[in-house]
Amino acid sequence: MHRALVDRARHGDVEAFDALARAVGGRCMGIAFRILRDTNVAEDAVQAALIVAWREIRNLRDADRFEPWLHRILTRECYAEARRSGRWSTTLRMLPAPQFAGDSTSSVDDRDQIDRAFRRLTLEQRAILVFHHYLDLPLVEVANRLAIPLGTAKSRLHHATAALRASVEADARASSREHMA
Numbered sequence: 001m002h003r004a005l006v007d008r009a010r011h012g013d014v015e016a017f018d019a020l021a022r023a024v025g026g027r028c029m030g031i032a033f034r035i036l037r038d039t040n041v042a043e044d045a046v047q048a049a050l051i052v053a054w055r056e057i058r059n060l061r062d063a064d065r066f067e068p069w070l071h072r073i074l075t076r077e078c079y080a081e082a083r084r085s086g087r088w089s090t091t092l093r094m095l096p097a098p099q100f101a102g103d104s105t106s107s108v109d110d111r112d113q114i115d116r117a118f119r120r121l122t123l124e125q126r127a128i129l130v131f132h133h134y135l136d137l138p139l140v141e142v143a144n145r146l147a148i149p150l151g152t153a154k155s156r157l158h159h160a161t162a163a164l165r166a167s168v169e170a171d172a173r174a175s176s177r178e179h180m181a
Helices: 002-010 014-036 039-059 063-085 104-119 123-134 139-146 150-180
Strands: none
Touching: 002 014, 002 039, 002 063, 014 039, 014 063, 014 123, 039 063, 063 123, 063 139, 104 150, 123 139, 123 150, 139 150
16 A cells, blocks of 8 residues: 555655555654653654655655655654753653553553653663564664664663663652652
């Protein structure tokens, strides 16, 4: 489906590009939100990425690689938007989380704890986790989409996971101390 649209868009078909943007827009928004943790900034990053993609689509060599190519542009735009905004947002709008069986209170607490820990990560750490875990991509593909060497992707994933774990554990220790007092 994407290949024909990409080929038409590469030849200047605005309607084909619009169809592509509608097809991948939700996924791009999910990626941008998870990296930036702010809906408004994520929307700006997605819009900027789509504008760049429209301008550069003629240079895309392989139509089958449209989404990885777009994700690379999107990641750069997420980083640029974070620099432009010059802030980490305090107004978060959460995307609906999947419901889990069991005690709903503990799952809400767990999600909140993970969200707090995730917000403490750098953009690069968030990006690597989003592409690897949210999109369920192998590290080779993550490295390709982030335009970084495989070794760098492995290192970032290791450090991001360790930082996330350390943050969750620190919150848990602080919470247990509050309950003991």
